[in-house]
Amino acid sequence: MPRGTPRERSVFGGVLRRDASRVLAGSPGALSKPMDEQTISGDRRLLSNFEKVVGRRAARRLANASRRESSTLDHDDRVRVRKPHLFPFATVCALRSFFPSPQLGGAPVAGTGVLIGPRIVLTAGHNVFDQDYGGAVERVEIHFGLNGDFNDTNVRSVVAEKWATTKGWADNGIDIFDYGALILPTDLGNQLGWMAVQLRAEGDLKGLAVNNAGYPIGWPRQAQDEGYQPEEATTMWFDYGNVIRVEEFTIYYTEIFTAGGSSGSPIFAFLDGQDDPYRVVGVHNYGGSVANSATRINGVVFDDIKFWREESESLKPEA
Secondary structure, eight states: OOOSOHHHHEEEEEOOOOOOSEEEOOBOOSSOOBOOTTSBSTTOOOOBTTOOOOSSOOOOOOOOOOSTTSOOOSOOOOEEBSOTTSBTGGGEEEEEEEOOOGGGTTOOEEEEEEEOSSSEEEEOGGGTEEGGGTEEOSEEEEEESOSSOTTOTTOEEEEOSEEEEEHHHHTTOOGGGOOEEEEOSSOTHHHHOBOEEEEOOHHHHTTOEEEEEEOOSSOOHHHHHHTOOOSTTOSOEEEEEEEEEEOSSEEEESSOOOOTTOTTOEEEEEOTTSSSOEEEEEEEEEOOSSOEEEEEOOHHHHHHHHHHHHHHHHSOOOO
């Protein structure tokens, strides 16, 4: 268990401008529009509460998940989110992280994040700090509503003003601490909305129906079948499943397919019938040949996120 306060556990970077169940509330946003029946391809919909995935795939025996997205499960029935500018998908963003490593030749690394407050995006720690790429990120471009075309009128793009991650990740590269945040220069979440973040007990997570949306590299099977191949990591893809195993800092799922670029995407529950139904319970960050996994929102992670969100709200946004 990490020691110290959230401030003592945190590492910040960027340009500075001066309960059994606990929830950081979400918001639909002043200008957001709710999703309609055509938002997700085909007959797919958000999986709610403890609804089970039936007739899709048999659960696999767990093995050690490989680091990052070097391997994935052997199925792919993700569907495209055709209207990523509608809530709640409007909260999910495509990231382009620029690291100092010469091996990248100035090219960005793709990732995903999710708004969890007016000015803060939750993501994987390796989207902001990666020892393999020279350490701290130099610049992160954030794109909301991206649907294959950066010039689309529904796209909102900003550059992160500040980033945060844990010392456990930045200093020691410990996988369970691989989560972080980006602070925006404006209160964009007040317009687009943001998802709630929820700490849930282990018994409330096992078997929970969870959803995932992100901007993966490559073209999912549906895109290949339709002959649709836009620039990589510029379209949002959706999948769902059930949590099959819970550890102190990690949750595992076998039905949700992910790929490179999915890192930092939200694993969120849809609590149908509640006033604040979209709740992030994990941050996806690793793919494996048998199971994929996310950082679990436990007490330590919840406190770090709460601290980062309070920090974001203390900074003066651009006019």
